[in-house]
Structure formats: structure tokens, C-alpha cells
Amino acid sequence: xxxxxxxxxxxxxxxxxxxxxxxxxxxxxxxxxxxxxxxxxxxxxxxxxxxxxxxxxxxxxxxxxxxxxxxxxxxxxxxxxxxxxxxxxxxxxxxxxxxxxxxxxxxxxxxxxxxxxxxxxxxxxxxxxxxxxxxxxxxxxxxxxxxxxxxxxxxxxxxxxxxxxxxxxxxxxxxxxxxxxxxxxxxxxxxxxxxxxxxxxxxxxxxxxxxxxxxxxxxxxxxxxxxxxxxxxxxxxxxxxxxxxxxxxxxxxxxxxxxxxxxxxxxxxxxxxxxxxxxxxxxxxxxxxxxxxxxxxxxxxxxxxxxxxxxxxxxxxxxxxxxxxxxxxxxxxxxxxxxxxxxxxxxxxxxxxxxxxxxx
Amino acid sequence: xxxxxxxxxxxxxxxxxxxxxxxxxxxxxxxxxxxxxxxxxxxxxxxxxxxxxxxxxxxxxxxxxxxxxxxxxxxxxxxxxxxxxxxxxxxxxxxxxxxxxxxxxxxxxxxxxxxxxxxxxxxxxxxxxxxxxxxxxxxxxxxxxxxxxxxxxxxxxxxxxxxxxxxxxxxxxxxxxxxxxxxxxxxxxxxxxxxxxxxxxxxxxxxxxxxxxxxxxxxxxxxxxxxxxxxxxxxxxxxxxxxxxxxxxxxxxxxxxxxxxx
Numbered sequence: 080x081x082x083x084x085x086x087x088x089x090x091x092x093x094x095x096x097x098x099x100x101x102x103x104x105x106x107x108x109x110x111x112x113x114x115x116x117x118x119x120x121x122x123x124x125x126x127x128x129x130x131x132x133x134x135x136x137x138x139x140x141x142x143x144x145x146x147x148x149x150x151x152x153x154x155x156x157x158x159x160x161x162x163x164x165x166x167x168x169x170x171x172x173x174x175x176x177x178x179x180x181x182x183x184x185x186x187x188x189x190x191x192x193x194x195x196x197x198x199x200x201x202x203x204x205x206x207x208x209x210x211x212x213x214x215x216x217x218x219x220x221x222x223x224x225x226x227x228x229x230x231x232x233x234x235x236x237x238x239x240x241x242x243x244x245x246x247x248x249x250x251x252x253x254x255x256x257x258x259x260x261x262x263x264x265x266x267x268x269x270x271x272x273x274x275x276x277x278x279x280x281x282x283x284x285x286x287x288x289x290x291x292x293x294x295x296x297x298x299x300x301x302x303x304x305x306x307x308x309x310x311x312x313x314x315x316x317x318x319x320x321x322x323x324x325x326x327x328x329x330x331x332x333x334x335x336x337x338x339x340x341x342x343x344x345x346x347x348x349x350x351x352x353x354x355x356x357x358x359x360x361x362x363x364x365x366x367x368x369x370x371x372x373x374x375x376x377x378x379x380x381x382x383x384x385x386x387x388x389x390x391x392x393x394x395x396x397x398x399x400x401x402x403x404x405x406x407x408x409x410x411x412x413x414x415x416x417x418x419x420x421x422x423x424x425x426x427x428x429x430x431x432x433x434x435x436x437x438x439x
Numbered sequence: 440x441x442x443x444x445x446x447x448x449x450x451x452x453x454x455x456x457x458x459x460x461x462x463x464x465x466x467x468x469x470x471x472x473x474x475x476x477x478x479x480x481x482x483x484x485x486x487x488x489x490x491x492x493x494x495x496x497x498x499x500x501x502x503x504x505x506x507x508x509x510x511x512x513x514x515x516x517x518x519x520x521x522x523x524x525x526x527x528x529x530x531x532x533x534x535x536x537x538x539x540x541x542x543x544x545x546x547x548x549x550x551x552x553x554x555x556x557x558x559x560x561x562x563x564x565x566x567x568x569x570x571x572x573x574x575x576x577x578x579x580x581x582x583x584x585x586x587x588x589x590x591x592x593x594x595x596x597x598x599x600x601x602x603x604x605x606x607x608x609x610x611x612x613x614x615x616x617x618x619x620x621x622x623x624x625x626x627x628x629x630x631x632x633x634x635x636x637x638x639x640x641x642x643x644x645x646x647x648x649x650x651x652x653x654x655x656x657x658x659x660x661x662x663x664x665x666x667x668x669x670x671x672x673x674x675x676x677x678x679x680x681x682x683x684x685x686x687x688x689x690x691x692x693x694x695x696x697x698x699x700x701x
Contacts, residue, residue, distance in 0.1 A: 135599055159605040168596035172618045181614070182604035233604070 084112040084269045085146045085236040087132060092141035094127055094293075101127040103293045105141070109237075114263050114270045116280040119290030120316070126241060128290070129273050133239050134158045145236075161230035161238040161268070165245060167222045169214040175225050176201070176210040182233040200228045203265075204258075220251045227259070231266060240272045244279065256283055277317050281305060289313050306361075311435050314359050321365065321404050323358040323378070328434065335434055340400055344376045346432040355437045364431035365406040367394060369419040377426040380404055385417065396425060451678065454671045461668035468672035478656065478673065485653040488567060488642075489635040492574045496631050497624065499575065500582030507583065508590040526580045534644040537573045538564060565647030573641040581634055582627035589623020629688040633681050653677055 087109040094102040102124045109115050117125040130136040134155030143151045150158060170178050176197050183193045201207055204224040214222055223243060230238055244252045260283055263270050274280055280287050281301040288298045297304060297313050308314035311322070325337025325344060334348040337356055344358055371377055380396035392413035396404045404425055458468050472478050507518040525533060540546050541563035548560040563569060593616060601611045639654035653673060660670030
């Protein structure tokens with residue numbers, strides 16, 4: 080059973096509530112069959128954008144196309160995308176089977192066909208034996224499965240998910256993430272997923288769109304966004320990052336370099352920055368040694384504290400000018416290095432650093 | 440508790456005592472109550488009027504509450520003024536208001552005559568429909584409050600979810616909104632029905648003695664014809680009926696609270 084997935088093109092979508100601008104000029108292509116995550120802090124506009132996609136809220140400006148057809152003004156009930164709400168929004172007065180049957184009844188499907196499809200999807204999401212229960216009698220994970228089954232049973236061209244895992248504990252959340260990834264593979268439907276959880280976004284999505292203050296900052300595959308953020312906000316939002324302020328930024332033979340505490344640090348070529356900028360390096364890309372690097376980037380820093388995380392160890396260090404650095408090392412490697420006293424060289428290879436504009 | 444005992448229980452106990460002691464000791468008054476065709480017909484009329492009043496008041500209150508809870512800010516304000524301002528005006532004033540509107544020389548008849556639509560005034564009061572109209576008017580606010588709390592408890596996202604699945608507004612109303620607010624409807628129905636059974640002022644003024652209801656009958660037995668025993672027996676019967684309905688009400692309220700009501 081695969082549904083024909085459709086793509087959605089948002090062109091210059093804006094949304095205002097009175098004087099408050101929730102979305103500004105969002106242009107974004109959702110490819111057919113992809114798993115696109117809208118990621119941002121609360122109030123960033125990601126949920127508003129999902130509501131505009133669903134048709135529950137009308138865009139103030141811009142257009143929405145579905146496979147080239149203008150759907151800007153079509154109503155939610157006519158778009159009929161599947162939707163999984165935060166808190167699931169199950170019908171409390173209906174049983175599991177009745178909840179899942181509802182969208183099929185709305186479509187005027189025959190009784191036997193409904194029963195057949197409901198049984199099939201109940202088996203696929205692992206709810207056999209719970210058909211006659213009311214939502215209040217189910218656990219959070221089971222309610223989540225009912226919500227997914229109800230949203231997928233009518234084979235919608237697009238499935239929209241609004242922070243579906245926010246109410247689940249960490250263990251269950253991991254299992255439901257796998258479940259959603261599996262259902263995406265099986266149904267082949269276009270999934271648009273809203274979350275504020277970076278690791279969830281990185282592990283599930285084929286692409287991530289980062290929102291902040293109603294703007295779309297960057298769209299790309301998880302690895303691109305994580306390793307090549309285009310702004311400080313994106314870099315800092317997607318996990319921890321070290322930011323070293325650098326001056327006298329200029330192009331050199333190998334790439335772009337800047338001055339930090341009198342030493343020249345190099346990074347891959349970035350022609351849009353000049354003057355002052357920040358050099359960004361992820362903590363897991365940094366290493367610690369007693370000797371200055373023979374070749375490559377390194378800054379002197381003093382160890383302030385260490386945190387044991389099990390498989391890894393996190394070191395907090397400060398440079399001479401007081402810039403805070405965080406380095407994560409495999410526990411075993413950290414043990415070997417730390418005997419050498421409080422003063423170290425923090426090093427990283429040239430290609431793991433990237434320059435970002437100072438203000439963004 | 441002491442206040443309740445003094446103000447309610449003691450007088451009621453006295454009335455109950457009368458019903459089995461006046462004019463002589465025994466259950467004679469209760470036998471009269473069941474055997475007297477006049478008393479029986481008043482009880483039946485009371486039930487009929489109260490059922491009609493309850494049906495109309497709850498249906499009207501449902502529509503009004505729907506707009507109050509889900510309408511625009513202006514709609515909400517208009518409804519608050521129309522429902523809750525009369526709520527504070529005395530029953531008597533409101534009954535006379537209806538009289539001023541509907542009596543032979545009232546606004547309605549004089550305007551219709553002035554317009555030449557009717558030659559002689561229509562008989563609009565001193566009948567059952569005018570009693571029903573007056574009672575519905577008084578009782579609607581009592582139905583609005585339980586309905587509003589039921590409607591406010593409905594999760595907006597559940598309705599959005601139904602829309603997103605392609606359901607029409609009518610379908611969402613019938614298969615989602617109405618079932619979810621049904622406990623409120625049952626509560627409102629019982630409250631309005633129980634209140635309506637004891638109505639005295641409105642039927643007395645608008646019925647004009649032509650459609651006597653139970654409370655008025657008690658008054659007549661007690662104060663017009665000195666037949667205290669029968670009046671007391673009718674009162675006791677009415678209290679028992681109301682108590683039974685209240686027990687039912689609390690059961691439904693309990694169901695609604697645990698979310699078990701379908």
C-alpha cells in the first residue's frame with residue numbers, strides 16, 4: 080500500500096496576527112515523499128507554518144501550490160492531509176476502532192471496506208486487542224499509535240505532525256521515532272514534521288528547515304545543516320558549538336584565516352566574511368594535547384572542569400582572553416590526556432572549522 | 440448546617456406533619472391526592488408544561504451558548520448582556536414585562552391594531568403558550584451555565600482534527616461536538632426541569648388562573664380554600680419528585696466528571 084505522495088511549494092508565505100508577524104516571506108519546496116522537519120525554538124513560526132500548510136490558518140501573503148495547483152485558498156477539509164496533533168486530539172467518546180474509522184466514514188466508504196482497512200492499519204501500528212478501548216484507557220504511546228493510524232488510514236498525500244512526541248518519556252520517544260520512520264518508509268507519503276528537539280530532527284529527517292522569529296533561516300540535509308550552518312543561530316541551535324572571535328579576516332592560499340589571540344587560525348574558504356567574524360568548531364571535532372600542533376589550528380587553554388558522560392567526557396576550558404571552550408572526547412582518550420596538568424593546547428583540523436558572520 | 444436545618448428542614452418537617460395530621464391523623468390526604476381528578480390534572484399539566492419548557496429552553500440555550508462560547512467578541516458581549524442582565528431582574532418584573540407586551544392593551548396588540556392588521560386584540564396571555572414563553576425566558580440562563588462549561592471543556596484540536604480529516608461542519612457537530620457536550624445537555628435538562636416544577640410567580644401571572652400549575656395549586660389550597668392538609672400533601676409529593684430528579688442529576692454529573700458519559 081503506497082499512496083501517491085505530493086510535493087508542496089510555499090512561495091513568500093507570510094502570516095500576521097494583528098500587529099504580530101508570525102511568519103515572514105517563507106519560500107520552501109517540500110519534495111514528494113520526503114521527510115521534512117520544521118525545527119525552531121517555541122515562537123519561531125514553525126507550528127504556524129504547519130497550520131498554514133494544513134489549511135487551518137490562511138496565509139496573509141504568498142501562495143501555496145500542491146504539485147503546481149494553487150491551494151492557497153482551499154479549505155483544510157478539502158486538502159484533507161493527515162494530521163497528528165500535539166496531545167493527539169483523539170475523539171474521547173469513540174473507541175480506538177471508531178476513531179480510526181472516522182475519516183473513512185466521512186468519505187462515505189462502505190461498512191465492510193472500512194472494517195477491512197481499520198483492521199489492517201490496527202495490525203500495522205501494533206494495536207491489536209485494543210480496538211474497543213476508549214483513548215482514556217490507553218497509554219501515551221498507544222494513543223500516539225491511534226493518532227498515527229487515524230491520520231494515515233485514508234492514505235493522505237501529505238502527513239503533518241505537530242510535535243507528536245513532546246508528551247512521551249525519553250525511552251518511549253525513541254521507539255515512537257523509529258515507528259514513525261518505519262511508517263514513512265512504508266507509506267511513502269510526504270511527511271512534514273514540527274519539533275523543537277534538535278536530535279530528533281537530525282535523526283529522522285531527510286531535510287531540515289530551521290525557523291527563528293518567523294523567518295526560514297536555512298534548509299538542507301541534516302549533515303549539511305549540522306556541519307555547514309550559515310548563521311550563528313543555526314550553528315548554536317543544532318547542538319553545542321565553540322565560537323572563537325577572530326579579527327583581520329582575509330583570504331590565504333589554503334582558505335580563509337583570521338587572528339585569534341595573536342595566532343592565525345585557518346578555515347575552509349568563505350568569501351562573504353571579512354574584518355571581524357567568528358570561527359565555529361563543534362566540541363566533538365576538537366581535541367586536547369600537551370604539545371602545540373605542528374601544523375594546523377590550535378589555541379592554548381586552561382582546563383576548568385570535566386564532566387563524565389559515560390561513553391564520552393566533556394571538558395570545559397578557557398583561553399587566555401577568557402573565551403570558553405567545550406571539548407568532548409571519548410572517555411578513554413580523555414583519561415590519557417588529563418594527567419598532564421591544567422594547561423593544554425586545544426586543536427582541530429582545518430576542515431572542521433567554519434567562519435560565520437559576527438552578527439547573525 | 441444549623442442555618443440549613445432551621446431554615447429548610449424544620450419548616451419542611453412541619454409541612455410533612457400537617458399532611459398526615461390535618462384535618463385528622465392518617466394518610467387520607469395522600470389518598471385524596473391520588474384520587475382527586477383536579478389535583479391529578481394539575482400534576483399532569485405541570486409535567487406537560489415543564490417538559491415543553493425544558494425542551495425549548497435547553498435547545499435555545501444550546502444555540503445561545505454555542506455562540507457565546509465560540510462566537511466573535513461582539514457576539515459574546517451581546518449574549519452576555521441579553522442573558523445575564525435579565526438574570527438579575529426580579530421574576531415578578533419579568534412576568535409583568537411579558538404582560539405589558541402581550542396583554543389585550545399591550546404593545547403587541549396595540550401596534551398590530553394601529554397597523555390595521557387585526558381588528559380586535561388577540562388573546563395572547565392567560566393561556567399555556569404565554570406561561571411557557573415566560574418560563575422559558577426565566578430558565579434559559581440556568582441552562583446556559585452547565586452547557587457553557589461542557590462546551591469550554593471540548594478540546595479545540597479535536598474539532599480541528601475532524602476538519603482535517605475532511606468532515607463537514609454539520610458532521611463535526613453531530614458526531615463530535617454534540618456527543619462531547621451531551622453530559623452538559625443532560626445536566627442542563629435536569630436543572631431546568633427541576634426548577635420549572637416549582638414555578639409559581641410566572642404561571643400565576645401569565646396563566647391568569649386558567650392554567651394552574653402545582654405550586655399555584657398549593658397556594659390555592661393553603662390560602663384560598665383552607666385545606667392545609669391537601670396543600671401540604673401536594674408539597675411533600677413535589678419535594679419527593681424533585682429529590683428523585685436531583686439524585687438522578689448527581690449521578691449524571693458524576694458520570695460527566697469521570698468522562699464515562701457517552
